[in-house]
Amino acid sequence: MFADRILEGHYGSVKLDGLIFGGTYHWPAALHLGNGTFQPYLSDTSTPEQREAILTVMSGKAGNAWYEVLASVVSRVLEPRFVPIEFEFDLELRHARVSFGGGEVLTTTEPVKNVATGKDHRVRLDMPEGMEYGHPEIATTGVLRSKGPIAFDYPPAHSSLAIVEQTHLGLLR
Numbered sequence: 001m002f003a004d005r006i007l008e009g010h011y012g013s014v015k016l017d018g019l020i021f022g023g024t025y026h027w028p029a030a031l032h033l034g035n036g037t038f039q040p041y042l043s044d045t046s047t048p049e050q051r052e053a054i055l056t057v058m059s060g061k062a063g064n065a066w067y068e069v070l071a072s073v074v075s076r077v078l079e080p081r082f083v084p085i086e087f088e089f090d091l092e093l094r095h096a097r098v099s100f101g102g103g104e105v106l107t108t109t110e111p112v113k114n115v116a117t118g119k120d121h122r123v124r125l126d127m128p129e130g131m132e133y134g135h136p137e138i139a140t141t142g143v144l145r146s147k148g149p150i151a152f153d154y155p156p157a158h159s160s161l162a163i164v165e166q167t168h169l170g171l172l173r
Helices: 048-058 065-072
Strands: 002-005 020-026 036-043 074-077 081-083 085-090 095-100 105-113 137-146 152-154 158-161
Touching: 002 085, 002 095, 020 048, 020 085, 036 048, 036 085, 048 065, 065 074, 105 158
Parallel strands: 036 074, 036 081
Antiparallel strands: 002 020, 020 036, 085 095, 095 105, 105 137, 137 152, 137 158
C-alpha cells in the first residue's frame, strides 16, 4: 500500500494542495511478472477535477517513472474509492499512521529497533537515481492490513517514508 499527501502543487490548472490519496496493490506472483490489481483511494473531500488529475497521475499517463512502472505491471484497476482518509506523517520520528475509509485500510509505522539495545535505530538510504524517492527513512510497520477489495493482514514488515518532489509534474508531496 502507499499513501501520499501533496503539500503544495497542481496538475495543469488544478490545485492539489493538501490532497491525500493512495492505494493498495496485489500481484499473484513476483511483481515483475505483472498481472497485478490496483485499488485507488482518494479523499472524499477531493473535487471531481482533483480526482481526475490524481487518477491520471496514478495511471502513469502523466510521465512519472514510478507510476509508469506500476501501470506496466498492473492489468486490473478497480473502481476508485472516495473515502475519509486520516494521514499522520513525521519523517524525523519515522512515524506514520494512515487510514482509508475508517479503517478499511490501516497502516502504522515505527522506527526500526536496534537488535542489541532495543532502542530506536535510524536507517536512511541515499538513492540519487531512485525513481520512487531519493532519500527515504526506513521504518517498520506496526499494522499493515486491509479489509477492502484487496484484503491483507501482514506481520511487521519494511516501510519507507519520504518527502518526494515531483517538479516535472508540478507536484510536491
